[in-house]
Amino acid sequence: MTRFILPAAIFLALAGVLYVGVVHSPNKSTMQSALLGKPVPTFDLPVLGSPGMKLTNAQLAGRPWALNVWGTWCVACRDEHETLLAISKQNAMPLVGLNWKDEDDAAIDWLKQLGNPYSVVAVDSDGRTAIDFGVYGAPETFFIDADGRVQYRHVGPMTDEVWQREFLSRIPRGALP
Amino acid sequence: MKARANFIGLVSALLLGISLSAFAVDVEPLPTPEMQRRFDDLTHEFRCMQCQNQSIADSAVGLASDLRRDVREQIIAGKTDAEIRATMVARYGNVILFRPPFEKSTAWVWILPVLLLIIGLYVAFRIVRQRAAMVATDDSVVDQDEIRP
Numbered sequence: 299m300t301r302f303i304l305p306a307a308i309f310l311a312l313a314g315v316l317y318v319g320v321v322h323s324p325n326k327s328t329m330q331s332a333l334l335g336k337p338v339p340t341f342d343l344p345v346l347g348s349p350g351m352k353l354t355n356a357q358l359a360g361r362p363w364a365l366n367v368w369g370t371w372c373v374a375c376r377d378e379h380e381t382l383l384a385i386s387k388q389n390a391m392p393l394v395g396l397n398w399k400d401e402d403d404a405a406i407d408w409l410k411q412l413g414n415p416y417s418v419v420a421v422d423s424d425g426r427t428a429i430d431f432g433v434y435g436a437p438e439t440f441f442i443d444a445d446g447r448v449q450y451r452h453v454g455p456m457t458d459e460v461w462q463r464e465f466l467s468r469i470p471r472g473a474l475p
Numbered sequence: 476m477k478a479r480a481n482f483i484g485l486v487s488a489l490l491l492g493i494s495l496s497a498f499a500v501d502v503e504p505l506p507t508p509e510m511q512r513r514f515d516d517l518t519h520e521f522r523c524m525q526c527q528n529q530s531i532a533d534s535a536v537g538l539a540s541d542l543r544r545d546v547r548e549q550i551i552a553g554k555t556d557a558e559i560r561a562t563m564v565a566r567y568g569n570v571i572l573f574r575p576p577f578e579k580s581t582a583w584v585w586i587l588p589v590l591l592l593i594i595g596l597y598v599a600f601r602i603v604r605q606r607a608a609m610v611a612t613d614d615s616v617v618d619q620d621e622i623r624p
């Protein structure tokens with residue numbers, strides 16, 4: 299009988315390790331950003347639809363804001379668009395768009411047709427800023443606090459639940475409208 | 476004869492296609508062979524975050540090509556390999572390295588395979604020992620018909 303105990307124990311231990319691995323697997327929704335707690339990457343990008351205008355990280359300092367990485371080529375971005383529109387109506391914080399490796403005309407058409415949830419959209423046509431943010435697939439949404447530090451990153455389409463739990467909850471009480 | 480020429484033509488076209496696709500992304504080499512060697516080594520160290528087990532050197536997706544451009548620019552800007560690795564980890568975390576450093580969060584990645592190997596060797600050793608200790612207990616007469624062809 300004892301000769302079965304050791305193999306069974308090894309099997310259970312291995313199954314346990316693999317179970318933890320599967321449950322906590324770095325899948326798209328749980329992959330933590332390496333930027334958490336770190337200052338937001340610096341950027342200086344053209345503003346979509348406003349030739350000559352620039353958006354920098356310095357301009358956004360002093361209050362919490364959210365950055366949504368999107369592109370018209372991104373199917374999941376269309377899925378989350380309704381949610382973003384609803385979120386933007388709350389006016390809880392500026393929702394800044396990062397138009398990632400896209401065509402300006404296509405992006406402008408998209409916002410005209412589907413509605414524009416963004417306070418402002420920065421154009422990252424060559425993808426350098428997205429790399430600095432550690433983006434690996436659109437859509438991704440970051441929360442940046444009033445001190446200019448990245449505090450959360452959500453990968454995949456935004457949902458009401460994630461917005462409430464991870465974004466609104468990080469805004470100091472009293473600052474909400 | 477004509478069929479054979481066609482066949483050779485087809486094969487060379489296919490081979491040409493393969494060789495072209497291998498160089499399709501970054502045609503322009505780095506300024507010095509030393510820089511090119513560092514570029515080739517470094518791009519094989521970083522995981523393509525959108526792919527399954529491909530390095531950024533092996534992948535054709537847009538993000539991998541952006542990261543290769545970044546490595547290229549950092550090499551030309553005079554950054555050391557360690558500095559380039561550090562910028563990649565700062566953005567994407569240890570997961571971008573195929574050989575992550577030994578830390579608390581990565582310890583099991585290094586320890587588990589060794590542990591499993593030791594367990595496997597122990598089990599194999601036990602089985603071999605048991606088999607060696609076995610004594611034939613079957614003394615029934617062998618049926619000669621089964622042996623003859």
